[in-house]
Amino acid sequence: MYEIVAAVTRFESSSPESTTSTPIQAASFAVEQRGSAAVLTVSGEIDMVTAPKLQEQLTKAVADEVAALVVDLSGVSFFASAGLSALVNGYTLANERGAELRVVATSSATIRPLQITALDRKIPIFDSLENALQGGRS
Structure with a gap:
């Protein structure tokens, strides 16, 4: 298993003159092999800053010639359109390589965008x- 963390920097203080910044974890990604499937566990916020890392992880996971790629979004608190785009690209890439992309979505933060876009x-x-x-579909 390996883990990649994408971080963004936000100001520590709300005062405009503050120049001290503290990196916060915006999203994390971990991949593990489970039989013939790769599981990509995603947590945090997926937005235009972190979606490229999601895309990178999807591409790497599919490159391992797996039968299925399971993307676990259970730990995702925000899922923007950039994340949806990364999933669509991952789905296309998986299909091209003979793998099935499956998504675990357990909260409205992830389920709702998938439903609204009919993904x-x-x-x-x-x-x-x-x-x-x-x-088996749930």
Whole structure:
């Protein structure tokens, strides 16, 4: 398993004259092999800053010639359109390589954007990692 953390910098103080900044963790990514599937666990916020890291991790995980790539978004608190775009690209890449992309979405922060864009009709969405690994739609 390996973990990549994307960080952004925000000001520590609300005072405009403050120049001290503290990096905060915006998103983290961890990949592990589970049988013939790779599981990409994502947590934090996926926005225009962190979505390129998500795309990078999806590309790396599919490159390992897996039968399925499970993207676990259970720990995601914010999921912007840039994240949706990364998922679509990951879905396309997985299909080109003969793998199935499956998504675990357990909160409105992730389920709602997938429903509004109708991606839940194209990409299999699951309510748990266990169900996603088994492959039956939830």
